[in-house]
Amino acid sequence: GAVVSQHPSRVICKSGTSVKIECRSLDFQATTMFWYRQFPKQSLMLMATSNEGSKATYEQGVEKDKFLINHASLTLSTLTVTSAHPEDSSFYICSAISGGVRSYNEQFFGPGTRLTVL
Amino acid sequence: AQTVTQSQPEMSVQEAETVTLSCTYDTSENNYYLFWYKQPPSRQMILVIRQEAYKQQNATENRFSVNFQKAAKSFSLKISDSQLGDTAMYFCASIVRKGGKLIFGQGTELSVKP
Numbered sequence: 001g002a003v004v005s006q007h008p009s010r011v012i013c014k015s016g017t018s019v020k021i022e023c024r025s026l027d028f029q030a031t032t033m034f035w036y037r038q039f040p041k042q043s044l045m046l047m048a049t050s051n052e053g054s055k056a057t058y059e060q061g062v063e064k065d066k067f068l069i070n071h072a073s074l075t076l077s078t079l080t081v082t083s084a085h086p087e088d089s090s091f092y093i094c095s096a097i098s099g100g101v102r103s104y105n106e107q108f109f110g111p112g113t114r115l116t117v118l
Numbered sequence: 119a120q121t122v123t124q125s126q127p128e129m130s131v132q133e134a135e136t137v138t139l140s141c142t143y144d145t146s147e148n149n150y151y152l153f154w155y156k157q158p159p160s161r162q163m164i165l166v167i168r169q170e171a172y173k174q175q176n177a178t179e180n181r182f183s184v185n186f187q188k189a190a191k192s193f194s195l196k197i198s199d200s201q202l203g204d205t206a207m208y209f210c211a212s213i214v215r216k217g218g219k220l221i222f223g224q225g226t227e228l229s230v231k232p
Binding site for chain 2: 032034038041042043044046049091093095097105106107109111112
């Protein structure tokens with residue numbers, strides 16, 4: 001199956017700093033990537049959908065200026081948490097599909113990144 | 119709007135026995151897919167089984183099978199011969215053909231006991 005990686009797997013940062021998380025599709029071209037946030041014992045919450053070469057589409061209630069998403073190539077999307085605060089501490093998961101969102105394509109998930117903001 | 123509901127927050131089963139996890143969904147679309155994902159303690163999401171809405175035959179993958187009741191909008195997962203490695207969070211999810219967004223249920227935490 002297709003492989004999606006995330007880097008780093010866990011990161012600890014100080015309040016007020018920015019953190020960048022990378023999501024890469026290793027063996028396929030991902031025209032669309034998704035970013036999720038997950039709190040302990042809870043479900044995945046979709047934050048945004050990113051398409052290569054265009055602006056990300058954010059879900060309602062997600063701050064665009066706080067969570068910057070860049071899908072610069074067909075194999076890489078990044079999520080930058082700007083001016084992080086303790087409430088941003090969470091588990092962030094990306095997924096990727098090949099092809100566009102107009103037809104079904106299986107989502108392949110990355111292993112996730114645990115962010116802790118002190 | 120698409121919704122997925124899992125009403126069993128936690129379940130447990132003895133090793134080698136069978137367990138069924140429940141899921142109901144709601145959508146106005148005719149073409150959609152339903153999934154069960156497993157999230158073990160490693161937190162890596164793993165696709166367990168997939169069902170296309172237009173297929174009447176229930177999907178099966180080895181020890182995993184579904185009971186897809188389209189009229190009732192029900193999509194339960196049966197795990198036969200439960201193994202310790204089946205211990206995980208299980209999420210039911212749906213996607214419509216146009217849109218690409220996976221809608222997840224709340225999850226069911228399954229514990230398989232020796």
